[in-house]
Structures are given as structure tokens and as C-alpha cells.
Amino acid sequence: MNKQRKLGRGVAMVGAGMSGFNMFKDRDSKDLFTEAFVEMNASVDKGLDPNDIDALYIGNFTNDFFAHQSHWGAILSDSLGLVPKPATRIEGACASSALAFREGVFAIASGFYDVVLVGGVEDMSKESTETVAEGLALAAIPYERKAGFTFPGVFGAIATAYFERYGASREHLMDITIKSHDNAPLNPKAQYKTTIRDITRSKIKRAKEKGSAVPDWSDEKDFLRDPIANPAIAWPMHLFDCCPISDGAACLLLVGEELAKHFTDDPLYVAGIGQASGRGLNTAEDLTYFEATRYAAKEAYEMSGLTPTDIQFAEVHDCFSIAELLHIEDLGFFKPGEGYKAVADGLTRLDGEKPINTSGGLKCKGHPVGATGAAQLIEVWEQLRNKAGDRGVPIEDLRIGAAHNLGGTGGTCTFTILERR
Amino acid sequence: MADRPISDYQFERFLDEDKLMGARCVGCGALFVPPRAICTKCHRSEMEWVETTGEGHLVAFTCIAIGPPAMIEEGYDRNNPYCSGAVELTEGPRVVARIEGVDTLHPETIKIGMPVKVMFLQQGAGESRKTVLGFTPVDKN
Numbered sequence: 001m002n003k004q005r006k007l008g009r010g011v012a013m014v015g016a017g018m019s020g021f022n023m024f025k026d027r028d029s030k031d032l033f034t035e036a037f038v039e040m041n042a043s044v045d046k047g048l049d050p051n052d053i054d055a056l057y058i059g060n061f062t063n064d065f066f067a068h069q070s071h072w073g074a075i076l077s078d079s080l081g082l083v084p085k086p087a088t089r090i091e092g093a094c095a096s097s098a099l100a101f102r103e104g105v106f107a108i109a110s111g112f113y114d115v116v117l118v119g120g121v122e123d124m125s126k127e128s129t130e131t132v133a134e135g136l137a138l139a140a141i142p143y144e145r146k147a148g149f150t151f152p153g154v155f156g157a158i159a160t161a162y163f164e165r166y167g168a169s170r171e172h173l174m175d176i177t178i179k180s181h182d183n184a185p186l187n188p189k190a191q192y193k194t195t196i197r198d199i200t201r202s203k204i205k206r207a208k209e210k211g212s213a214v215p216d217w218s219d220e221k222d223f224l225r226d227p228i229a230n231p232a233i234a235w236p237m238h239l240f241d242c243c244p245i246s247d248g249a250a251c252l253l254l255v256g257e258e259l260a261k262h263f264t265d266d267p268l269y270v271a272g273i274g275q276a277s278g279r280g281l282n283t284a285e286d287l288t289y290f291e292a293t294r295y296a297a298k299e300a301y302e303m304s305g306l307t308p309t310d311i312q313f314a315e316v317h318d319c320f321s322i323a324e325l326l327h328i329e330d331l332g333f334f335k336p337g338e339g340y341k342a343v344a345d346g347l348t349r350l351d352g353e354k355p356i357n358t359s360g361g362l363k364c365k366g367h368p369v370g371a372t373g374a375a376q377l378i379e380v381w382e383q384l385r386n387k388a389g390d391r392g393v394p395i396e397d398l399r400i401g402a403a404h405n406l407g408g409t410g411g412t413c414t415f416t417i418l419e420r421r
Numbered sequence: 422m423a424d425r426p427i428s429d430y431q432f433e434r435f436l437d438e439d440k441l442m443g444a445r446c447v448g449c450g451a452l453f454v455p456p457r458a459i460c461t462k463c464h465r466s467e468m469e470w471v472e473t474t475g476e477g478h479l480v481a482f483t484c485i486a487i488g489p490p491a492m493i494e495e496g497y498d499r500n501n502p503y504c505s506g507a508v509e510l511t512e513g514p515r516v517v518a519r520i521e522g523v524d525t526l527h528p529e530t531i532k533i534g535m536p537v538k539v540m541f542l543q544q545g546a547g548e549s550r551k552t553v554l555g556f557t558p559v560d561k562n
């Protein structure tokens with residue numbers, strides 16, 4: 001039963017585009033996805049006739065709740081002028097568009113379609129923060145909701161279990177936050193493009209101008225330790241451990257491998273693809289790792305014949321700082337209990353041996369939940385095709401990158417390995 | 422009580438009666454709290470209710486400053502956070518619950534591994550009144 005999986009037909013990525021990620025009061029899901037589609041279309045080196053798209057798979061978590069509108073498959077097919085092409089909406093919480101990507105891959109691998117548009121969209125910011133929090137909690141485990149857990153609360157509890165087991169502390173999570181903020185200014189699409197150092201400086205400057213008490217933060221961690229500047233949301237998760245509320249869309253063009261050269265001389269190939277389900281705090285195997293991340297990674301590694309060492313850089317689902325720490329261990333980049341030391345040593349920074357979240361991560365790039373999985377794959381696309389500009393991973397012969405997406409509190413995880421041949 | 426269906430609804434009715442109940446697989450003996458109608462270890466479906474001791478130890482927790490509407494209504498906020506946690510019962514299963522009787526403004530005083538015992542919290546009023554599973558540190562005196 002535990003067979004090594006493979007695609008019946010190779011699948012290539014030949015185009016990618018995304019909207020900016022931010023809170024857009026004046027733009028809805030149609031506007032955002034259209035922006036992503038236009039950029040995707042322009043990214044196809046040898047051109048794309050949109051009429052050649054056979055089908056769409058659209059990830060969306062809960063626009064039903066956030067924007068009082070569902071049925072985004074057909075609505076987007078119409079707004080992009082692709083009717084009567086079939087369009088299917090996929091829901092997998094914050095992993096929705098990674099699941100849409102998988103459906104597109106399978107549709108091509110089966111031989112049924114040749115050219116498929118996959119992506120995702122989320123329009124979250126029109127409601128109050130409280131309502132958005134309620135919407136996100138729709139993906140929580142029912143028992144956890146009844147016990148008062150919020151999303152940050154579940155990840156906070158996981159952090160306490162990890163700290164206890166391995167002797168890590170909040171100080172190590174700060175290294176992750178600081179790194180994400182250092183990468184983000186290099187990403188024009190990022191929602192928050194300011195380093196912690198610059199946030200600190202501007203707050204001090206503003207205090208001086210206003211003549212109010214000037215904070216005496218000695219460095220970035222000193223700022224993050226300040227309970228006024230960085231209040232607890234769900235201890236030990238503080239404000240700067242949490243990703244923001246974002247609107248945005250992202251899409252990718254997938255084609256059968258043998259067709260790729262019609263679209264570009266520089267396609268990426270799907271080397272490995274894994275997905276797994278996980279459990280909540282009450283029945284998880286252990287509280288110091290995400291079992292679904294481990295199983296998804298195992299599947300993708302086995303399919304690709306690659307090992308964690310082969311992955312030159314990765315986007316991982318850092319909805320909360322602690323999540324990034326667990327994932328870099330669960331994906332095999334570092335041993336259990338060693339991840340926080342690797343982060344402290346700078347190994348996951350842009351110039352480290354295993355750059356993680358070069359985009360700024362969900363923390364700074366933004367997290368329009370249904371678009372996130374696709375947007376992570378776009379970061380891999382841009383890096384592997386040397387289009388990432390100043391945040392380009394400084395490794396010669398960049399060839400293999402990966403994206404890890406998580407839904408809910410770990411109920412759905414995916415791991416996708418892309419390769420440039 | 423043995424003939425009640427195995428369900429979350431009945432689990433919560435037991436909470437109303439100050440009982441923390443689980444379901445045990447008649448086939449392999451695996452215990453589930455809250456209950457499961459089938460055994461997720463051996464997939465047999467013959468399950469029976471058993472009452473737990475309600476004793477265990479804390480394995481993870483968080484002190485929540487920004488809670489959902491129901492908790493805000495109870496008076497919890499930034500200045501008065503509440504604690505939610507995971508408790509491993511003496512019988513083995515892990516349950517998630519509210520943790521009472523701890524200093525949520527000084528979370529560093531809350532210790533993983535500390536022994537706790539069950540308590541049954543009343544939340545809401547009137548029609549929406551319900552019993553919520555809670556635990557509190559065991560008084561060592």
C-alpha cells in the first residue's frame with residue numbers, strides 16, 4: 001500500500017503572476033485575480049493564447065464569510081473571459097491554493113488536460129479584525145474552539161511544548177521575525193517592507209519629534225521584548241510573531257511536460273508533490289512537530305528521489321514564527337530540536353546555507369490565505385528563474401526549490417519541489 | 422449511562438453532570454477523550470463509555486489576550502488574559518481545556534508538567550449556558 005508515487009505524465013510550470021498583497025479597501029477578488037492573471041499572461045516567454053487554457057482550479061478558503069460571496073471558480077472563469085472552460089474551487093483552509101495546484105498537476109498528469117490555470121484568492125480585509133479572526137477559526141479543530149483556543153493560541157501552546165522539550169525560548173523566535181523583516185524590503189510585492197531595525201528607529205524618531213518619552217531599545221530584540229511595542233496576543237505569541245490580514249491573488253500556468261517548450265525555453269518541472277492530513281492538539285502524535293508536514297515531505301522526497309540536502313531554498317508556512325521553526329525541522333532541513341540553533345546561527349538567512357522565506361514569508365509578504373500556497377510557488381519560480389532581484393538566493397547553479405503550505409492548525413500540509421533542468 | 426450513544430453531544434451532557442467521560446474500544450482497549458464512535462486505532466466500532474479520574478498533567482498552554490467574542494463577553498481581554506492548554510490524563514489521552522487558577526499575567530509562572538485536576542466551568546447565561554471542560558493545578562498542601 002505504501003507505494004512510491006509518480007505522475008503519469010510530467011508537468012511543467014511556464015507562467016506565474018500575483019497581485020500585490022495588502023489590505024485593499026477598493027478591490028475585490030475579481031480585481032485581484034485579474035491582476036495576477038495579467039501578470040501571469042505577460043510572464044509566458046513565448047506568449048499564451050488564453051483560449052488555450054483547458055480548465056481552472058481556484059483555491060479559496062472562506063470568501064463566503066469574509067466577502068459574503070462564494071462560487072469563485074465560475075465567477076473568475078467569467079471575469080477572465082474563459083467561459084465555458086470548467087472552473088473548480090478548492091478549499092483546504094490556508095493551503096487551498098496548494099491543493100488547487102495539485103489538482104491542476106493531476107489533471108495534466110492524467111492526460112485529460114494540457115494547459116491548466118491554477119491559483120488562489122482571498123479577500124479578507126473588508127470586515128473587522130474580530131470578524132476575520134472568527135472566519136479563520138472556521139478551520140480550527142472544534143474541541144480547541146470550545147476550550148477557548150484561537151489560532152495564535154494553538155501555535156502559542158505548541159511553542160510552550162517545544163520550548164520545554166528543547167530549551168528554546170522567545171528569543172529564538174525573534175531571530176525568525178527579524179529575518180523575515182530583513183528579506184521583505186527586497187520583495188516589491190510584500191505587504192510590510194520595513195526591517196525591525198527601521199521600525200525601531202522610526203518609532204524613536206517620532207517620539208523625539210512629539211516630545212514624548214523616547215524608548216531606549218538597544219537593538220531589535222530589545223524592541224521585540226517590549227510588551228508595549230510588541231504585546232502578547234496569545235502568550236508566547238506576540239504581535240510580531242503573527243502574520244497580518246491580507247488581500248491578494250496568485251496564479252500559475254501548468255502544461256504537459258512535452259508542451260513546455262512551446263511556452264518558454266526555461267520551464268520549471270514538478271519534481272515532487274506531497275500532501276497529508278494531521279490532527280489537533282488532543283490527538284496529534286506529538287506537540288513539537290507537525291505530523292502532516294512530515295508525511296507530505298516524505299511523499300515529495302520519495303517521489304522526486306531528492307533529499308532535504310538537495311533543496312537549495314524553501315518557502316515554508318510561517319503563519320506564526322513558531323510554525324517556521326517546526327517546519328524547517330519537519331522538512332528535514334535540521335534535526336528535531338536543532339532548528340532554533342540553526343536560525344540563531346543565521347543558516348536560514350538569505351546568505352545562509354538554507355535560505356528560508358526569501359519572500360519575507362507570510363509574516364511580511366502577507367497571507368491572503370487562499371492565495372498563499374500559489375504565491376509561495378511563485379517565489380520558487382522567481383528564484384529558480386533568477387528573477388528575484390536583490391533577494392535572489394546567492395547560490396550558483398540554483399536548480400531546486402520547494403514550498404511548504406499549511407492549512408488550519410496543521411490539518412492539511414503540502415510540500416512541493418520544483419526543479420529547473 | 423452505558424446505553425447513551427457515543428457522541429460529542431453526550432460527552433457534553435456528561436460534563437453537565439460533572440463527569441469527564443471517554444470511550445473505550447471493546448476490541449483493543451484504546452481510550453478516547455472526547456469519545457470516538459469508532460476506534461481510530463483498530464477501526465472496530467464497538468465502544469463503551471468509561472469515566473476518567475480527571476487527573477493529569479499540563480503539557481502545553483497559552484495565555485490568550487485577544488479571545489473570541491464568547492470569551493470577551495466573559496470579561497477576558499489584554500489586561501485579563503485566560504489560559505487554554507493541553508492536559509495529558511493519567512489514563513493516557515490528551516485533552517484540550519481551559520486552565521483555571523493560574524497567573525495569566527505572569528505566564529512564566531505556569532509550569533509544563535504540573536499536576537492538574539478536572540473542573541467543570543459554567544460559561545454563558547440563560548439559553549446559551551454550557552459546561553466547559555477545565556483543569557486547575559492540584560493543591561499540594
Ligand SMILES: [Zn+2]
Pocket residue numbers: 446447448449450451460461462463464465
Ligand atoms: Zn480498537
